Amino acid sequence: MVKPHKKLPNGYEDLPGYACLPRMSPLLCVGNQYGASLSDFDIVISTITPKDRSGRLNSKLSSFALxxxxxxxxxxxxxxxxxxxxxxxxxxxxxxxxKARRRTLVHCEWGQNRSGSICCAFAVLYLQWSAKDAIKYLRAQNHAQRQYVGQSPMSNPCFNRLMLKLEKQRANIVLSQEQRKKRCARSGFSTARCLRPCKRSSLGKVHPRLTKRLPRQAA
Structure with a gap:
């Protein structure tokens, strides 16, 4: 007797709801609104308010909100x-x-476009990847590690064009970020630790998990 196919969940409700991106970093994952509550992440970068295991909105799960x-x-x-x-x-x-060796999740509702674009932008701007390679890799990891209805990672053409734009403007964008760090340092913040955004940014203060001392590694 042929077993019936298991009904797949939607992308905003599959569990654990995230995929790891080891070629970008063994510490980096991209996921949906439940991902933050289903694993032990040091840093959670949210583009929406995450949900806890019971399905309730819980902003305390976020380290940063974008x-x-x-x-x-x-x-x-x-x-x-x-x-x-x-x-x-x-x-x-x-x-x-x-850089601070923190296990990091970037998430949106489905774990496809907004969070995927942030991870791809990280690869393009800071790992010198091409936009094409970053998008291709994220799609592959999503399909390899998750399965849900409507699965179409990095399918927003506007965001994908932004990846190409970031690739072309990579040097200027990274330089701008470094200059912001220097401005913060002149205001009394450590350049190495500064993640405090400019006043118009939506981000909160630097998260303590990014500044606390790392434990000693066993010899």
């Missing part, structure tokens, strides 16, 4: 500009978290 919408390619000019700002901010946070 809120913006996924309009599936129908973004207005202002929405695309905001998305680029958030994606670049998120990539800088990922870079700092990975």
């Amino acid at each position: 809120l913006f919408e996924d309009e599936h390619g129908r973004e207005s000019a202002s929405e695309a500009t905001l998305a680029q700002e958030r994606i670049v901010e998120g990539a800088a946070l990922v870079a700092a978290a990975i």
Whole structure:
């Protein structure tokens, strides 16, 4: 007797709801709204408010909130500009978290476009990947580790064009981030630790998990 196919969940409700990205970093994962509650992440970068295991919204699960919408390619000019700002901010946070050796989750509702774009931007800006390779890799890891209805990672053409734009402007964008760190250092923040955003940013203060002393490694 042939067993009936198991009904797949939607992308916003499959569990544990995240995929790891070891080629970008063994410490980096990308996931949906439940991912933060289902594993022990040091840093959680949220583009929406995450949910706990019971399905309740819980902002305490987020280390940083970078809120913006996924309009599936129908973004207005202002929405695309905001998305680029958030994606670049998120990539800088990922870079700092990975440098501090923190296990990091970037998530949105489905774990496809917003969170995927931040991870791809990290690879493009800080690992010197091409936009094409970053998008291809994230799609492959999503399909290899998750299975759900409507599975289409990195399917927002607006965000994908942004990845190509970031690749072309990589040097200037990274330089701009470094200059912001220097401005923060002049204001009394350590350049090595500074993740505090400019006043117009949506981010909160630097998360303590990024600044606390690392435990000694066993010999």
